[in-house]
């Protein structure tokens with residue numbers, strides 16, 4: 198498939214296809230971000246019904262939100278467009294989730310009290326809570342956020358079953374700096390998708406390694422490889438979506454940390470080993486996607502190596518790096534079945550034969566093969582799953598789609 202065809206196929210398979218989301222806006226300057234949020238939700242395939250409070254309409258117009266959602270916006274509980282005149286019932290029963298973004302301090306207080314004197318709070322109260330989750334993306338000044346009343350109300354909402362998405366930190370519209378900014382639209386979408394995902398890894402603690410390593414030759418040079426880290430980051434995201442607690446040990450890459458994932462940055466293979474040793478005892482699943490350098494210069498020079506004009510090239514001696522996956526796979530917990538290990542093989546040819554041999558050599562129950570040069574840096578991949586039962590190909594798809602399939606496969610193999 199060419200790139201355009203692939204892009205179209207991915208859009209048709211958006212993360213929220215068939216989902217119906219009520220997007221509630223309450224009064225706050227972050228309403229300007231809700232236009233982008235609405236656009237992203239639609240782009241992921243969701244049907245979006247916007248509901249705005251009177252205060253929200255002071256910040257952004259229903260015209261904008263109608264144009265982006267392609268549906269008339271609701272703002273009043275007396276809206277006569279509904280034949281039964283009950284928009285709070287109809288809208289909440291048609292929804293798969295209610296997402297309030299931005300959610301003001303005042304609206305949080307209203308929800309905590311169970312108020313119902315305008316459409317959005319009425320709809321939240323009337324929703325079938327067991328089936329329709331309520332997700333809250335607060336936005337307010339940092340003092341309002343820190344105020345005990347707000348924190349008390351937030352605790353009440355959590356106790357009542359709402360999903361609190363947290364806030365961002367940084368410069369605020371009021372000129373102050375601190376906690377209380379609304380999360381970025383892409384972060385909110387990532388959290389919503391995760392919340393609505395199946396949970397085959399619920400209760401699991403997953404440790405993922407990702408990206409290349411960098412082995413220093415001197416303070417300005419080193420040996421690395423073309424791994425982009427995208428597959429490992431996608432797996433960390435998919436594992437979090439699937440309900441696991443996730444730690445991601447990442448080599449030098451400039452990728453954003455997936456939401457809800459704890460990240461530990463490393464550079465060399467030995468740092469990778471150290472980070473893994475510190476985390477692995479708490480893990481129940483270990484997924485090694487990192488492209489670890491097999492060798493490192495025996496001695497990194499303390500100062501930059503200079504040309505001496507003689508035309509002589511410096512001689513580099515190498516020593517072998519620790520094989521992190523093999524060590525973990527040989528640990529007592531792994532051999533006892535308390536830690537499920539998954540290896541990756543980046544090959545340039547004879548994928549199946551190499552993957553089968555590598556699985557035996559590393560002593561892992563599941564080995565995932567891919568063609569390194571064809572996938573490094575790309576957004577798409579093909580995976581070959583090799584385990585004791587045989588071989589299964591996951592055909593070409595986005596790395597995130599493959600990561601989700603792989604996570605489901607892992608979930609199905611756990612004791």
Ligand code: CTP
Nearest residue numbers: 485486487489518519520521522540541542543
């Ligand atoms: N791996 C590791 N530590 C190493 C080398 C590899 O943890 N020092 C892990 C990788 O993260 C991957 C798997 O082992 O999950 C296989 O990595 P790969 O580089 O394909 O295999 P190698 O063991 O290096 O074998 P070869 O170079 O012969 O292909």
